[in-house]
Amino acid sequence: MSARTDPDGPVEQVVLLDESGQAIGAADKARVHHADTPLHLAFSCYVFDDAGRILLTQRALGKRTFPGVWTNSCCGHPGPGEPLEQAVRRRLDQELGLEVGELDLVLPGFRYRAAMQGVVENEMCPVLVTRTTARPAPNPDEVEDVVWVPWAEFRTSVLDGTREISPWCALQVRALPEDPWAAPARPTSELPPALH
Template structure:
């Protein structure tokens, strides 16, 4: 089955075309993506553990959800869609920054993304999609930072890159 197209962008996040998602990851082409971070009223971050069947970063801990915008879809609409599809809830989200990263995986795929990071607050029920998520939990940031220090290989590469900027935005020290 063909995977959906992603939006190819330049370094200024200007759309320059589309490409099938797997082909973009095989070629390491810069494309638009998003990452959603969720906190609760206690200030804890929601982590999900990616399903063991995912095509990369399977079984690793990461932020609430990540994905790609469809051609013609806004970042906000895509973020709400995937939060519902992956975690079974939706909430108000605000984009807090964007960054670019490139990372090669052992399976020959490369993530080269212009990643829009969104933040929301949620305290209700979570109904994760088992095809996307095998576990989830809220943790205080100090505990997450300790886990990253002691078990860095249990977290996704984009989480390592985005978390310090998210904490800076939230005025929480990352060291």
């Protein structure tokens, strides 16, 4: 992953986007999220097990954005020049110590904006699904807790509003196919131009 160097070590950067999804620059991840967050590139990943359960994660209480909120398995930001699949696998390892199988693209053009406690997320955020047989080993700096939930139960509880979940996850569940694992993968040509 590309990162700017700093006397204290590498600084993780995110890719800034214009309204068409073209890259227009980069910004330090630690400084990009505020009350007027610029549009930038991200991703969300949903990890399933062989029983069809989804891995839900609770964001660490010390995170600057959406601390303690339950959400999908993993979220992150590709760095400048970093391929999407490489970024997803990097974050799954960093956050959950997970190795996964094939990554399937299910919502290539997903975009959202959400705010909490004065901090805004503003992202073009492709959504992928994958499977694992491994047991997660959460990084406490990133993840407070994890739980496996049957997908149908999870989907129903999100759609009927009985499950508290991150705003982006709620929007994604509404946009995902009823059975995202069985749905055909979408072509990478539908990704934002910055990922081509």
